[in-house]
Amino acid sequence: MASETNLEAETKSPVLSLLKESSGTLPAELRYIQYSHSLEKQYLPSIRALISKDLSEPYSIYVYRYFLYQWGDLCFMALSPTTAYTSPKLIGVIISKLEPHTPPSHSSPTTLRGYIAMLAVSSTYRNHGIATTLVRKAIDAMIERGADEVVLETEETNVPAMKLYERLGFLRSKKLHRYYLNGNSAFRLVLHLKAVEEMTGNNEEEI
Numbered sequence: 001m002a003s004e005t006n007l008e009a010e011t012k013s014p015v016l017s018l019l020k021e022s023s024g025t026l027p028a029e030l031r032y033i034q035y036s037h038s039l040e041k042q043y044l045p046s047i048r049a050l051i052s053k054d055l056s057e058p059y060s061i062y063v064y065r066y067f068l069y070q071w072g073d074l075c076f077m078a079l080s081p082t083t084a085y086t087s088p089k090l091i092g093v094i095i096s097k098l099e100p101h102t103p104p105s106h107s108s109p110t111t112l113r114g115y116i117a118m119l120a121v122s123s124t125y126r127n128h129g130i131a132t133t134l135v136r137k138a139i140d141a142m143i144e145r146g147a148d149e150v151v152l153e154t155e156e157t158n159v160p161a162m163k164l165y166e167r168l169g170f171l172r173s174k175k176l177h178r179y180y181l182n183g184n185s186a187f188r189l190v191l192h193l194k195a196v197e198e199m200t201g202n203n204e205e206e207i
């Protein structure tokens with residue numbers, strides 16, 4: 001079932017201790033809701049429209065369903081205020097997943113890895129902290145499910161996205177040359193949610 005939260009709920013967010021605060025205030029009447037399958041008919045067309053408007057990669061309906069059927073609870077939407085005459089409009093969305101990840105060489109232990117697949121905010125609503133809130137909500141949901149880390153890729157030329165993620169504590173882990181269909185390169189970014197000793201179980205005190 002979709003959960004609806006107001007902005008005060010932000011202050012209880014466990015991820016706030018891990019992530020740096022953003023400044024300023026958010027539009028007071030904005031609503032954030034968690035996606036659920038029952039909302040597909042109402043919101044999937046707007047989710048696709050919002051994401052395909054700005055992202056360089058064209059995604060088919062199957063890509064959206066791949067994420068939303070399995071990890072709908074890691075998708076959050078920002079909705080514009082409603083009035084007596086208007087229904088809520090989708091103005092921001094984040095789509096993610098969470099899976100065990102085993103490094104190819106088996107040199108490190110398997111981790112529970114969150115992945116932010118898509119993030120977009122309608123251009124008229126940008127710079128109000130909406131993406132920051134969406135990312136925090138997705139990360140909070142991943143932490144609740146025991147995530148060790150969160151990764152994503154973003155175009156190296158996407159300054160707003162790079163600034164947003166780095167402000168939230170993500171680090172550049174790899175450059176991916178000519179990663180996108182348009183020939184642009186990407187950075188893989190990673191946010192470590194647990195200390196390395198905790199992930200390896202190597203937390204014994206030295207004698």
Ligand SMILES: CC(C)(COP(=O)(O)OP(=O)(O)OC[C@H]1O[C@@H](n2cnc3c(N)ncnc32)[C@H](O)[C@@H]1OP(=O)(O)O)[C@@H](O)C(=O)NCCC(=O)NCCS
Nearest residue numbers: 024025054119120121126127128129130131132154161163
């Ligand atoms: C990247 C993107 C999602 C950012 O969305 P956004 O809602 O504007 O992001 P935020 O408002 O959270 O953060 C943007 C800036 O607003 C500032 N900000 C945050 N909260 C604020 C507030 N309450 N009031 C005013 N400004 C605020 C932030 O400090 C940030 O500035 P900085 O990064 O220069 O320091 C948006 O530009 C977008 O949809 N781009 C197209 C799609 C895309 O590139 N997606 C990412 C692919 S990985």
